[in-house]
Amino acid sequence: MAQNISVPDIGDFDSVEIIEVLIKVGDQINKDDPIVTLESDKSSVEVPSPATGKVSELNVKVGDKVSKGSLLAKLVNDSNITEEISQAPKNNFESETKKTQDENSVNNKLVKNKNKTVSQSSSEDDIDPIETREWIESLNAVIENDGPSRASYLLNKVVSEAYTAGLVLPDTRTTPYINTIPTELEIKSPGDQNIEKKIRAYVRWNAAAMVVRANKISSELGGHIGTFASAATLYDVGMNHFWRAKNKDFGGDLIYFQGHSAPGMYARAFLEGRLSVNQLNRFRQEVDSGGLSSYPHPWLMPKFWQFPTVSMGLGPIMAIYQARFLKYLINRGLLKDEGRKIWVFLGDGETDEPESLGAISLAAREKLDNLIFVINCNLQRLDGPVRGNGKIIQELEGSFRGAGWNVLKVIWGSYWDPLLKADKTGLLMKRMNEVVDGEYQAMKAKGGAYVREKFFGKYPELKELVSSMTDNDIWKLNRGGHDPHKVYAAYHAAVRHQGSPTVVIAKTVKGYGMGKSGESINTTHQQKKLDEQDLLYYRDRFNVPLTDEQVKNIEYYRPAENSEEIKYLKERRKQLGGFIPERSSLSTPIKAPPKDIFESFMKSTGDKEMSTTMVLVRMLTNLLRDKNVAPRLVPIIPDEARTFGMEGFFRKIGIYAHEGQKYEPEDSEQLSSYKETKSGQVLEEGITEAGAMSSWIAAATAYTNHDIEMIPVYVFYSMFGFQRVGDFAWAAGDAQARGFLIGATAGRTTLAGEGLQHQDGHSHILASMIPNCVSYDPTFSYEMAVIFREGLRRMHEKNENIFYYITAMNENYSHPEKPAGADEGILKGMYLFKEYKNKGKIKIQLMGSGTILREAIEAAKILSEEYGVDSDIWSVTSFNELRKDGMEVERKNLLNPSNKKEKSYVEKCLEKRDGPVIAVTDYVRSFSDQIRPYTDKPFYSLGTDGFGRSDTRKNLRKFFEVDKEHIVAYTLSALAKEQLLGSDSAEKAFKKYNINKRKIFPTKL
């Protein structure tokens, strides 16, 4: 039976053009195969087939204009089942709404009743309603007889009791200042505590020794001892028992190490035999290869570090999106679910960074039970206490519980257990609750007698509780984060928890074991030099088997290969699949798509006007038809798909949603309906550039973290790109990200009405600062296509560790055909777009990029026709790439004064051409000024320095003096300066174009 394929609801558009017909008569097509591509003035969208069948009739051709209901084709199919694009069940939806309202009003009544007296509701999960009633009656009696405040007191007491017994009550923000897991429920570590203690001692020693040795070489080198000293147990328990490495059978857990604890990881790798004494001796001395990075930097240690974390706050948020991306890969069927975990270590001070906690609600919403945060609460940051007057652990607990995380507090070590048990008055817990962090810190700096006096001394009962303990015993009362038993129990619970992410909040002592030189004192963070006495103390504190002489020489300690410690340590890692951290990639390259995917972009668009943003979206649509590329594309958008005309992707490839879609979207009838699905491909991030960038980084490094090459394309307002998330972009460079960043609506005057905070005239400058970022500012569709194709080839087929920043504009104009042989120049950064050879007396080299190239092209025409000035017009696709080439060639020439001078690409392009250079862009002048040194021609640049403002494009270009009139007038003036022309032409042009010479320079306006 035959079925009509008609244009479905395409939103607000009427009479839109068909730009592609993707079927022909006789084709056998499947449901959802694209039939035609429609394009409005701002977006393009494919129309999918509503059914499977054979095309019997084709009723449209390219160029036709269609509206909703227009017949596109006919299909014959075998079955009678015809599937229409879904109709929104408006009536159903309304009745649903009504039902919900009714339910709500019932609930309201219940609430009102509840307010009168305490309700005696019974429910299915109430196994003993009589007992329930008794409890409620008791409560009512207290309210009646003793008043509400007494009732609240009793309830709080009951709740505290419940927590002490290990009950987890979901709706309270904080719990008492004790461990979440009660002693009776702690799972015991199967490890040999004796050996593990020794291993930990050696790691501690070697980490400190490495830093101290480096600072003997030069105090310039720096380093940190205190951070790792506080976190050693937190890492050690993970290394010995929990963290599974990547190997041929398993994808591996991913660990984000806290930046300043890097020495500890080197020290362990040394015991494992992975790093040598020579390497440890080269801590922070990386200039000659073989040194060790100060912090985790994959760029500098590409076989070791996986995640750059030292810029505080980036690690936690990148890890959250990493965990989310891992679920995305699994839900899209690209990766097996192996129960891999992402562990993230961060400092308590670090949690002040907005990025650290900024995405914790997303982690809970996405049910990221593959994510475990470990916050090392040593109560100190760099200058002093994190919360001297408060309690960072409680504050964090409140934030994480409020966001929906599973919170495991590890506050007190085992030595406290008997005291807590013996305390029948509840005063110990009360005291624990009331002491603020500033005091807790001071207590660990000042010794046992001080603790007895200040902590226990407040209440006679507590003083009595510790009366039989010596000061030394009191001093030994340890904190949870230094107790391997407590840490093991927490990790054990964390890895088994399901349905939400877990945070382990561990209390530790900054500079643990450093004694007077740096334990729990405000200056601990920067302590990097230990004198002889300090070192001897440190050795004794941890029983490191070194002689005094060896300590004085700051020798490392590594027991013999066949010692029980080394055997144990290696065996543990063998059991857990290998060493950590370690960076590798087993991904296979993606074959670059055939040229024909890009072919249509190389042709002229004729009269048809479109923006480069539309070009890009069309190109992505085409790429989704390539079987190799399509599944690997990860379009990422922070709530701007409609701005960029990308809403067609919603329905076509779906928006990733781990729970699918639980509602009928309002626009379900439309072609670009908001379709959320578990296997969705688009990452629609909402309004979070930091989050979107973190997703991009996760996808851009999937080749190493998940052994699968992905092609992330993150499209954003260029103004909210590098300047908003520049530090992430830098981290992406360090992490060797591969993917596309698209700065859309770029250029100071191209995005007209949005004003100062939206108009970007400098993102390319920021991009140019990242060594492995390759950036372009294309004007025409073929430039965009050549650049994008090469990006795919270099990054994803040839696996170069670079990433692309490409600006795209929202100004519609027609695009010419690609000039023959332009490819090489497009990629190198400039090519000759057009030559004017009229009268030929005076010549200029006119350069432009982005949409402003079009003003230059117009200016060239005026100059030629009205002033007899000829131009060579250069389309400069990348001043940044030209600069890189220029710098490198210049350096080579300086290094080889006796050799023949090599020429930069700019020089090669310009050497046989005459006249001064006039360079004009929609960016600050320093963008084009970058290539000044590489030509001996006079060089004049025009640009958009200053704050943007809202107005029309025309007025803005006039304001910033980059419109064709200013280009003409300034060019004539430059020619006068160069004595190639009299000044009267310029003066005439200034008059003709009403250019106000008294107007203040735009940077001052």
Ligand SMILES: Cc1ncc(C[n+]2csc(CCOP(=O)(O)OP(=O)(O)O)c2C)c(N)n1
């Ligand atoms: C974005 C950023 N700002 C500042 C610093 C400098 N800095 C390094 S460590 C540190 C203090 C860290 O305190 P905390 O997070 O509590 O870690 P701890 O060493 O106490 O474990 C600071 C401010 C940084 N590395 N990154």
Ligand SMILES: [Mg+2]
């Ligand atoms: Mg700290």
